[in-house]
Amino acid sequence: MLIIDCPYCGPRDQSEFSNGGEAHVKRPDGSADIGDREWGEYVFIRANPKGIFYERWVHSHGCRKWFNCVRDTSTDEILKIYKIDEERPKLDSFKNNVKTPSGEPNLGSGNFTVKK
Amino acid sequence: MSDLNLTDNKFIQFHQKIGFKFDGVKYYGYKGDTIASALLRNNLKLIGRSFKYHRPRGFYTCGIEEPNALVQIISEYSEPNTRATIKKIYEGMEIESQNRWPSLETDIGSINNIFSPVFPAGFYYKTFMGPHKNFWKKIYEPIIRKAAGLGKPPKEFKAVSTHLHHNVDITIVGGGLNGLIAAKSLIDTKYSVLLIDFDDQLGGILNNSNKVLSVNNQTPMDWISETVKEIENSKNIKILKNTLVTTYNYINHLIAVEDKFVGSRPLKDKVNSTLHKIRTDQVILCNGHIERFLSFQNNDLPGIMLCSSFEKYMCRYGVIPSKETVVFSNNSNSESLVFSLIKKGFKPKAYIDSRSGENIEPDLFDLIRKNDIPLYTNSQIKGAYGNKKLQKILVEDSSGGVNEIKTDFLCLSGGINPDVHLFTQSKGLLDWDEKDLTYKPAQAFQPTITLGSASGQFDFNAINKEINEKLVIFGIKPVQIKLELNTSHKFKIEKLWEVLPQKQTIWSKSFIDLQNDVTTKDIRQAISEGFDRIEHLKRYTTNSMGTDQGKISSINALGIVSDLLDKKVNEVGTTIYRPPYAPLSFAAIAGRNSYEYYDPERKSPIHNWHITNGAVFEDVGQWKRPWYFPINKDETMDEAVQRESKNVRENAGVLDGSTLGKIEIKGKDALAFMNLIYTNSFSKMKPGTSRYALMLGEDGMVKDDGIICKISDEHFIATTTTGGAATVLGCMEEYAQTEWPNLNVYMNSITEQYATFNISGPKTRNIIEKVFPEVNFSNEAFPFMTFQFHEYEDTPIRILRASFTGEMGYEIYVPSNQAVKIWEKIISFGKEFGLMPYGTETMHLLRAEKGYIIVGQDTDGSITPLDLGLDWIIGKSKKDFLGKRSLIRSDTVRKDRKQLVGILPTNKNEKLEEGQHIILDKEIKTPTPMLGHITSCYQSPTLGHNFALAVIKNGQSLIGTKAFASTPELKTIEVEIVEPIFYDKENTKLAS
Numbered sequence A: 001m002l003i004i005d006c007p008y009c010g011p012r013d014q015s016e017f018s019n020g021g022e023a024h025v026k027r028p029d030g031s032a033d034i035g036d037r038e039w040g041e042y043v044f045i046r047a048n049p050k051g052i053f054y055e056r057w058v059h060s061h062g063c064r065k066w067f068n069c070v071r072d073t074s075t076d077e078i079l080k081i082y083k084i085d086e087e088r089p090k091l092d093s094f095k096n097n098v099k100t101p102s103g104e105p106n107l108g109s110g111n112f113t114v115k116k
Numbered sequence B: 001m002s003d004l005n006l007t008d009n010k011f012i013q014f015h016q017k018i019g020f021k022f023d024g025v026k027y028y029g030y031k032g033d034t035i036a037s038a039l040l041r042n043n044l045k046l047i048g049r050s051f052k053y054h055r056p057r058g059f060y061t062c063g064i065e066e067p068n069a070l071v072q073i074i075s076e077y078s079e080p081n082t083r084a085t086i087k088k089i090y091e092g093m094e095i096e097s098q099n100r101w102p103s104l105e106t107d108i109g110s111i112n113n114i115f116s117p118v119f120p121a122g123f124y125y126k127t128f129m130g131p132h133k134n135f136w137k138k139i140y141e142p143i144i145r146k147a148a149g150l151g152k153p154p155k156e157f158k159a160v161s162t163h164l165h166h167n168v169d170i171t172i173v174g175g176g177l178n179g180l181i182a183a184k185s186l187i188d189t190k191y192s193v194l195l196i197d198f199d200d201q202l203g204g205i206l207n208n209s210n211k212v213l214s215v216n217n218q219t220p221m222d223w224i225s226e227t228v229k230e231i232e233n234s235k236n237i238k239i240l241k242n243t244l245v246t247t248y249n250y251i252n253h254l255i256a257v258e259d260k261f262v263g264s265r266p267l268k269d270k271v272n273s274t275l276h277k278i279r280t281d282q283v284i285l286c287n288g289h290i291e292r293f294l295s296f297q298n299n300d301l302p303g304i305m306l307c308s309s310f311e312k313y314m315c316r317y318g319v320i321p322s323k324e325t326v327v328f329s330n331n332s333n334s335e336s337l338v339f340s341l342i343k344k345g346f347k348p349k350a351y352i353d354s355r356s357g358e359n360i361e362p363d364l365f366d367l368i369r370k371n372d373i374p375l376y377t378n379s380q381i382k383g384a385y386g387n388k389k390l391q392k393i394l395v396e397d398s399s400g401g402v403n404e405i406k407t408d409f410l411c412l413s414g415g416i417n418p419d420v421h422l423f424t425q426s427k428g429l430l431d432w433d434e435k436d437l438t439y440k441p442a443q444a445f446q447p448t449i450t451l452g453s454a455s456g457q458f459d460f461n462a463i464n465k466e467i468n469e470k471l472v473i474f475g476i477k478p479v480q481i482k483l484e485l486n487t488s489h490k491f492k493i494e495k496l497w498e499v500l501p502q503k504q505t506i507w508s509k510s511f512i513d514l515q516n517d518v519t520t521k522d523i524r525q526a527i528s529e530g531f532d533r534i535e536h537l538k539r540y541t542t543n544s545m546g547t548d549q550g551k552i553s554s555i556n557a558l559g560i561v562s563d564l565l566d567k568k569v570n571e572v573g574t575t576i577y578r579p580p581y582a583p584l585s586f587a588a589i590a591g592r593n594s595y596e597y598y599d600p601e602r603k604s605p606i607h608n609w610h611i612t613n614g615a616v617f618e619d620v621g622q623w624k625r626p627w628y629f630p631i632n633k634d635e636t637m638d639e640a641v642q643r644e645s646k647n648v649r650e651n652a653g654v655l656d657g658s659t660l661g662k663i664e665i666k667g668k669d670a671l672a673f674m675n676l677i678y679t680n681s682f683s684k685m686k687p688g689t690s691r692y693a694l695m696l697g698e699d700g701m702v703k704d705d706g707i708i709c710k711i712s713d714e715h716f717i718a719t720t721t722t723g724g725a726a727t728v729l730g731c732m733e734e735y736a737q738t739e740w741p742n743l744n745v746y747m748n749s750i751t752e753q754y755a756t757f758n759i760s761g762p763k764t765r766n767i768i769e770k771v772f773p774e775v776n777f778s779n780e781a782f783p784f785m786t787f788q789f790h791e792y793e794d795t796p797i798r799i800l801r802a803s804f805t806g807e808m809g810y811e812i813y814v815p816s817n818q819a820v821k822i823w824e825k826i827i828s829f830g831k832e833f834g835l836m837p838y839g840t841e842t843m844h845l846l847r848a849e850k851g852y853i854i855v856g857q858d859t860d861g862s863i864t865p866l867d868l869g870l871d872w873i874i875g876k877s878k879k880d881f882l883g884k885r886s887l888i889r890s891d892t893v894r895k896d897r898k899q900l901v902g903i904l905p906t907n908k909n910e911k912l913e914e915g916q917h918i919i920l921d922k923e924i925k926t927p928t929p930m931l932g933h934i935t936s937c938y939q940s941p942t943l944g945h946n947f948a949l950a951v952i953k954n955g956q957s958l959i960g961t962k963a964f965a966s967t968p969e970l971k972t973i974e975v976e977i978v979e980p981i982f983y984d985k986e987n988t989k990l991a992s
């Protein structure tokens, strides 16, 4: 279970939080000028990468504040937590040297044993 | 009795006899005995039947790694699959063997053993595929379940457990030699430390074997008690005994379960077990090693046991399973057993070693020679034979000759493995050690340190060096422990996984997994069928998939597979050990989260009034709501609902609506915010008015509904559905914080601050005028969909004129602590006008007559406001609101979407049912195209017949046509598709 460092309350157990999916997905306004594709992508399409992921969390059993988080989904390491109005940290600002549990690369999928 | 001289055994209280029953027969053991040690003390060697073939099985080990000796404890807690090798006996304990019928000695299921040639690997997958798909559910599965059942679960969930959280700097798992040294070195440091051991005695290998003669010139026992005392007296170290670490999660999160009643009967209403949830900065794993077995013909016979386990029974429990045992080994771990046996005067009947004489430890070689023990070097056991117990073994000696040795016991050692389960659970990587022939921890993924044999460090002389190197990060003083040994300090082994039998018969088997009855033949067959990946092979053969996770055998399987595939073991890889390390009870996991504590019950402020007045309750989310109020015990629900409904239409009724969600929204930009959240436009609304409103998801589907009261542009109160309150508040908060942080708006749940009473019916006005005489309830002063604030005996109240029944009605909002007083007033003042309380079922009936939807019943997350015919509710001139753009997606403007309609049976005596499909044809053929289904259905007392709401394809244009409702009996009922409103279509009553 993760320990998540709420920017308002401090580090707490994951069980106090809810995940809110991908962060920095900009909501287009609801006007008819927005094309079906653009609106459809906003409503239905979210990234689910292996590796560095910008995601949202809410401290639902705490201060009920939303905030953003950068997590390596292949190691579960939380690289950065920042408030919702703070700027998105650049991808290359993370030197992520943690090996994945199975020793496979952080990006890409598959399992060495099966692949061989 | 197979007792050793117990006076020098400090673990067994031999003066304290304990009586217990095994399969109905009374036996005696001593305080400190496990079920296994007590039964062995009584010369009982058959303990259970195996899982698949029902073969007789005995105690194979003396610890948690035991694959065979699973028993059922008969008590009110009824513990199935309890390991007899670790469970301590208590006075009056009742134990039953498992997996046998009618008795352990005569087991009918053992016929599986004779038919075993038909139970090969993948048997279930291959056999139970046909001849018809129903065969599996109806015939095979029930039979297999009956035959394969291990223990019986308790009938009721009774055990009591609590959860305890720890936050410490260092957690040491295992209080053996290394764990004690590590803990001792951390005494009075700045670190808070937890030392956890599964046993009730710290000391590990020092207690369980004669390997170590002295520690720091003290006897091992003296050193342990002195060290434990020092640790106990320290301020920074806490010891948890009888506590098994079952799980090692990410971020050094450990889960451990503590048995609070070791060696005594669990007390009623006392905590039986504690689940420890531990967060720690550093974990030190000192959890030792596990001995492996070896595969040969019938290596499962009762009377075969691992060497170190035999020695543990002697040292720890003062019991000797056999006074004349044969020892078979391929490694140095057997040396200590031979030493212990000779020391106690029970020299082995023979010593067999697959290694050559010069590779056997010189001290062991001399010991055997000096005591005239028959020695077979370069030799192997070809097979073990006997009826329900070991009677003889066949030994192939170095010259290739086969010798028969009559014996009732055989001790076995196939090598040792570091206990890497927790290390791999923590995602640490293992590496194969070609010299010691085992997987060892190689790279930790978390802040994890392994010490001693848990790290694969099998050399007693290297203990100081390892501890000082690995614990230097804590800045402790270097330790200098002086050890004197009875055996060689190093571990040596030569490769041997399996001895092939002299003659292969279909009845004799070489097992590779004792708990799941997997044989080495199954492994060969799986590989020949192409299951050569270790994870596939594991699932196909079920090897190491038992509750023991193949602790004594899974590495052997890897060895055999690597030989068969001619690959290095490292290339074969290892399967993943998953938590928990050993089974833990659901009771321990559940902790206090059971029964009334599992999920809170929410009650209206006037809940007690409902009880007093005979309400029958319905669960709505966590809420208890009055379902209906029977006037006497003979009145059925149907009768009560018909009566209540009729009374609302003719006189008046009052409903406790306190469970509806209430959210207060305030702020300079509250109006803009509400316009974005709900479909409606609130801009032109006058303060003091209210509106029925819908909330959509971004996909355009109806998510919730409610009435929005506008107090001012900066202050709103919204109601939500009972079940949707938390979601709606969460949604508002999310958008306020993430999408529109520039809006100045705040929101708060006030659901529990206010009770809500909905009075409706033609006589409503007469009643509330009497209750609130100072309020003018005339149509002009208090029109439909307006609200006013008033005071009632100094209590501030809000009255809203709205209706969910179709009758003229008012909703009274009162502070919860004043609720009973006002409710009772309404009831008593209403009596003369025929006012009656009504429940949720009547509310549902009345609203359905009026065609009002229930979100979640008439909608299902795929229904838009347009599908409901609620176009008028959408603020089309608004630029934006949640889900607006989705309402013009190609899918949402489709003409053939499912739309809300009313349904009436053509024959008014017919009864419809919720969930029935609406179809076009009278005859049901396969496949029958379905138009949709009935979402709400009631018998109307006003109409005198059944009516329903339904969502059906293209429904709005089908109004006025005929269709059919299909019944589960495959009959059809002719129905008319009508407008979804059955009562007061002109809305004259609402504004009357």
Ligand SMILES: [Zn+2]
Binding pocket: A006, A007, A008, A009, A010, A059, A062, A063, A064, A065
């Ligand atoms: Zn917080």
